[in-house]
Amino acid sequence: MPSTPLVELKNVSLAYGEGSERMVALGDATISIADGEFVAVVGPSGCGKSTLMKLVTGLLPPTSGEISVRGQRVTGPIKGVGMAFQNATLMPWRTTRDNIMLPLEVVQPHKGRLRANRAEYVARADALLASVGLGGFGDKYPWQLSGGMQQRSNVCRALIHEPQILMLDEPFGALDAFTREELWGIMQQLWLERRFTAVLVTHDLREAVYLADTVYVMSKRPGRIVKVRTVDLPRPRTLETTFTPAFVDIVHELRERIQLEHAE
Structure with a gap:
């Protein structure tokens, strides 16, 4: 008997506004994500990729369809989620360590344990x-870190409370190519060690194929799932992997499907 998906969307749509002002941002999306799976979502700008993340985490209610996490229907913000965005948003007056520990101050059971077990959490x-x-950078402030170091700190903050689901909204999009590729390796290693479930929204098809087990391609607005591609490349993947014919073929296949959306 197949196991229940950790995250499941069934015919989910989201529309904003009423009447002539009504805009459908997401249309009839069906997605199934297994526990411990790394999923990437790609597609044209404005197709609803980030909207999808807000729906999964319960920050937005769907107009129609059903979303479930751990077999329970999502009716509001869910627990056990870490989030990392393109902007690291580290608080400039807090050290790197204190920025990373911020979720422990608000998420139970850590919030109740933090004062008495601070040394454990610092470690x-x-x-x-x-x-x-x-x-060795825990006592540094954000302004003393490079962009890549800030983004590494951002990922650490998203993982410090050991979430079951990690949502990544273009976390490496503002970085230079060399730093971005370095962080792909770091993210893959974190996932291999911790096996959290990850949902990555990205415009970078190489990034999607490098990191993901499954890539979902969305259409232009209203966003629909128009292609599901399993990435059956062995792990751990390296930068050398990105030059292999198998890797390049998957990237081209995804690009061709997205270009179809622009042509229609």
């Missing part, structure tokens, strides 16, 4: 920093 934060190459 956890420092270990997480070390795992992304930022060992």
